[in-house]
Amino acid sequence: MSKKDIIICRCEDINLEELHHLMEQGFTSIEDLKRQLRIGMGPCQGATCLPIVQRELAIFLKKPLEEIPLPTVRPLTLGVPLKAIAKGAKNE
Amino acid sequence: MNKRILIIGAGVTGCSIAYNLAKKGVKNITVIDKSFLTSGATGRCGAGVRQQWQTKANCIMAKHSIEFFEHAKETLGYDGDIEFKQEGYLILACTKEEDEQFAKNVVLQNSLGIPTKKLTPDEALKIVPHLNKNSFISATYCQTDGHLNPFKMTDAYYQAAKRLGAVFHFFEEVKSIRHENNQYTVLTTKGSYDADILINAAGGYSREIGLMVGLDIPVYAEKHEILVTEPIAKMQSPMVMSFAKNLYCQQVPHGSFLMGRTTPKQPKGHDIDSTHEFLDEMAKTIDDILPKIGELRVIRQWAGSYNMSPDKQPIICESPELKDFYMACGFSGHGFMFAPMTGLLISEMILNEPLTLETEMLHINRFKHQTTHEVEKSVV
The missing domain is CATH 3.50.50.60 (FAD/NAD(P)-binding domain)
Structure with a gap:
């Protein structure tokens, strides 16, 4: 299977070839890769891509998985319409 | 050297x-x-870049910088896309004082070669049709302002x-x-x-x-918060901004909307945690000025430090x-x-x-x- 056909991030449509290309250029932390590819910043908040990217980096850097730090977990857990938030805030 | x-x-x-x-x-x-x-x-x-300022120093710094961004990809020989778009900043005047001050700002900006125009609400609505017409009294617009991927x-x-x-x-x-x-x-x-x-x-x-x-x-460092919505098909060209109502909101080329506001009385310091107070105030501000954007889902919020000078x-x-x-x-x-x-x-x-x-x-x-x-x- 071609690396181009292996999807890493479904929110931003990033494939394994793009990921490996950047790792070979020296972007070898999730924080760096996130800013180049938008991985982990889409509606699923990294639920799909981050464990995959972490594993790919561990293989590439020949390090144990736990030595590849994950980025900050940010709110919100699920997407919420701004109107619903505004309504809630006005009723408080 | x-x-x-x-x-x-x-x-x-x-x-x-x-x-x-x-x-x-x-x-x-x-x-x-x-x-x-x-x-x-x-x-x-x-991720906004603008030339509409009130002081001469800021206007000149911004104008020269925009001229660099226009050719930055070629000048720097960059393979990637810097996502520069020049679809303007629409700055809303929401008080009589702002309306008068912005008229002066436009004169200053024009004298420095910045092509800002003063707009009536109807003219502003032609550029951003989903603006709440009752939320502002006039606007200024500079087409060559815009967006760039930081x-x-x-x-x-x-x-x-x-x-x-x-x-x-x-x-x-x-x-x-x-x-x-x-x-x-x-x-x-x-x-x-x-x-x-x-x-x-x-x-x-x-x-x-x-x-x-x-x-x-x-x-000193001061926390400023920001959020991003889900990406959608293009519906807004310029950055919409209001100082009196404390808002900036732009749809970036990726499709999502970025928006932020200043939290009043923010203490000095390096704290950059997200707060639900910001989320509430941001949502209320959008509901007032850009109600249609309020239908979008927020997917993420974060914060960063301004380095404030006197x-x-x-x-x-x-x-x-x-x-x-x-x-x-x-x-x-x-x-x-x-x-x-x-x-x-x-x-x-x-x-x-x-x-x-x-x-x-x-x-x-x-x-x-x-x-x-x-x-x-x-x-x-």
Whole structure:
């Protein structure tokens, strides 16, 4: 299977070839890769891509998985319409 | 030049300074950052670039910088897309005072060659049809303002500076600085560097770097929060901004909307945690001014530090007290959009070249000799 056909991030449509290309250029932390590819910043908040990217980096850097730090977990857990938030805030 | 130059901070400012010096043939340039590329304010900013300011210094800095962005991809030889779009900033006047002040701002901006126009509400609605007509009384619009991807722009500077020989060290924090016999010795978490010229481009931490060499730079870090929505098909061209109602909101080329506002009475400091208070206030503001955008889902919020100066204009100069110590700080939330000029001016100062701009109004001495200041009020 071609690396181009292996999807890493479904929110931003990033494939394994793009990921490996950047790792070979020296972007070898999730924080760096996130800013180049938008991985982990889409509606699923990294639920799909981050464990995959972490594993790919561990293989590439020949390090144990736990030595590849994950980025900050940010709110919100699920997407919420701004109107619903505004309504809630006005009723408080 | 054979002098060793050390730049503290690999945000857009530090990378632009490194690139400008390297392009002029300076060989010995090192950039140190406590974390990764764009980890500080640059990578957290709202990604807008504008020329509509109230002070002359900010207008000129911005205009020259926009002219650089227009050709940045070719100038820097960057393979990627810096996502520059010039679809304007629409700034809403929501009070009578703002309406009168903006008329003056337009005169100033036009006199400097910035093509801003004053618009009636109907003219503004033609540009952004989903604006709440009752939420503002007039607007100003400058077509050549716009958007630029902060990660990609900084990467473009970084890659170009590296190709020209600049050396970058990441995940290395400056802990102390010694100054003896016209030489700076910088101790970091990983080692020690000797330099002849030191440049403080540390963004939110500029004050702390100043204190390490005994300088009291009148700047401080202040948290500003921001959020992003799900991406949708294009529906809004310009950035919509209001100072009185405290909002900026732009649809970026990726499709998502970025929006932010200032939290009143934010304490000074390096806290950059997200708050639900910001989320509530942001949602209410959008519901007032851009109700249709309120239908979008928020997917993420974060925050970053503005490095605030007393007049909300940058400090770009050599220290009058400490030879060969340069500072590029106090951008008050606008370091990203001024970075091309910042890098150019610092490189001209270091190499004793004629300056592209009159920089007296950017010098730190303005806070010593003047009792009143022209304060930039066009800030969210």
